[in-house]
Amino acid sequence: MSIDDSAVRRPTKWRGRPLRIVAIGGGTGLSTLLLGLKPFTVARPGAPLVDITAIVTVTDDGGSSGRLRRELKVLPPGDIRNCMVALSEDEALLSRLFQYRFSGGGGLKGHSFGNLFLTALTHITGDFAQAVKVSSEVLAIAGRIYPSTATNVALSARLADGSTVHGETRISRSRSRICSIALTRKCSPLAETLDALAAADVITFGPGSLFTSVVPNLLVDRIPRAIAESPAVKAYFVNLMWQPWETIAFSAADHVQAITQHAGANLLDCVVVNNHPIGKTVLAQYAKRQSRPVESDLDRVRSMGITVVERDLVRDGLKIRHDPAAIASVALELASAGRRRREGSGRSRQARF
Numbered sequence: 001m002s003i004d005d006s007a008v009r010r011p012t013k014w015r016g017r018p019l020r021i022v023a024i025g026g027g028t029g030l031s032t033l034l035l036g037l038k039p040f041t042v043a044r045p046g047a048p049l050v051d052i053t054a055i056v057t058v059t060d061d062g063g064s065s066g067r068l069r070r071e072l073k074v075l076p077p078g079d080i081r082n083c084m085v086a087l088s089e090d091e092a093l094l095s096r097l098f099q100y101r102f103s104g105g106g107g108l109k110g111h112s113f114g115n116l117f118l119t120a121l122t123h124i125t126g127d128f129a130q131a132v133k134v135s136s137e138v139l140a141i142a143g144r145i146y147p148s149t150a151t152n153v154a155l156s157a158r159l160a161d162g163s164t165v166h167g168e169t170r171i172s173r174s175r176s177r178i179c180s181i182a183l184t185r186k187c188s189p190l191a192e193t194l195d196a197l198a199a200a201d202v203i204t205f206g207p208g209s210l211f212t213s214v215v216p217n218l219l220v221d222r223i224p225r226a227i228a229e230s231p232a233v234k235a236y237f238v239n240l241m242w243q244p245w246e247t248i249a250f251s252a253a254d255h256v257q258a259i260t261q262h263a264g265a266n267l268l269d270c271v272v273v274n275n276h277p278i279g280k281t282v283l284a285q286y287a288k289r290q291s292r293p294v295e296s297d298l299d300r301v302r303s304m305g306i307t308v309v310e311r312d313l314v315r316d317g318l319k320i321r322h323d324p325a326a327i328a329s330v331a332l333e334l335a336s337a338g339r340r341r342r343e344g345s346g347r348s349r350q351a352r353f
Helices: 005-009 027-041 063-072 078-087 091-098 113-125 128-139 168-172 191-199 210-218 223-229 252-263 280-287 298-303 324-345
Strands: 019-025 050-056 144-147 155-159 164-166 178-183 202-205 233-237 270-274 307-311
Touching (some): 019 191, 019 210, 019 324, 027 078, 027 210, 027 324, 078 091, 078 113, 078 144, 113 128, 128 144, 155 168, 155 210, 178 210, 191 223, 202 324, 210 223, 223 252, 233 252, 252 270, 252 298, 307 324
Parallel strands (some): 019 050, 270 307
Antiparallel strands (some): 155 164
């Protein structure tokens, strides 16, 4: 299931048919990738046109999303809201509106307007997935956003000390290494999600929290199988830094191993890693919070039959973040490679291209 990195780099003459990108994840990492891809949803001379589908985890139980989930029995809207903002036609205005948090008002304090908007539409339509669809149409977003499931599910984690922790927030704060996570009940994906996976040129995972943004999507029934059967290139964007407590000391290969373990199969064709040095001053600040760069143990990754794609992916600033344009550029390269594989080798997953 490896690919040839030289083929990834090889330019493809644009033929006009949109490249189909399915991005799986949650949190700010997924919205960062979507933000970088959005300019390519509008035709430009010499540039590829992109068709985007985001598949978003719905296990958040903290902050405004958690409160709405507990009090109004809706799926958590926060990650969906971030994706809508990233893909919105007028990102600046919508970001200010949807990300606006009430600083007072009793029960309104701490809630974002976007979360309340999606919650209200859920009650009007009677279905969270339909509320997301209607919201996307009203806001004219550049792409489609689907919750990974319409079922109200939560996470549990088995830790290295033998204990079990329930709830995403508690899992993120666990001081013991996470061995595995699971959903609290069986659930199914939307039919539209399965269709998008089957038609994709590239399926991306991350960047984002490994155990609370990426892996939960792979615990939904039928999603791992749909990914495995898709002829798309499957790529994991490795996080730049450890997530405090959740992935302390995890290397790139450890991330891959966790994805493989929870999916029940080696789904990945390639991993995308940063090869640009990060400034010592900002690294020192992160080290105080138990966060260090993810080790790129690339030989171990390659021994799994996975291609490594190395690029400069870091955005300059006081926070260590992926650069939206940089990771979008890689996603486009991989989508082009996936299109060549689809057209040249049909559904053969062993083909090199």
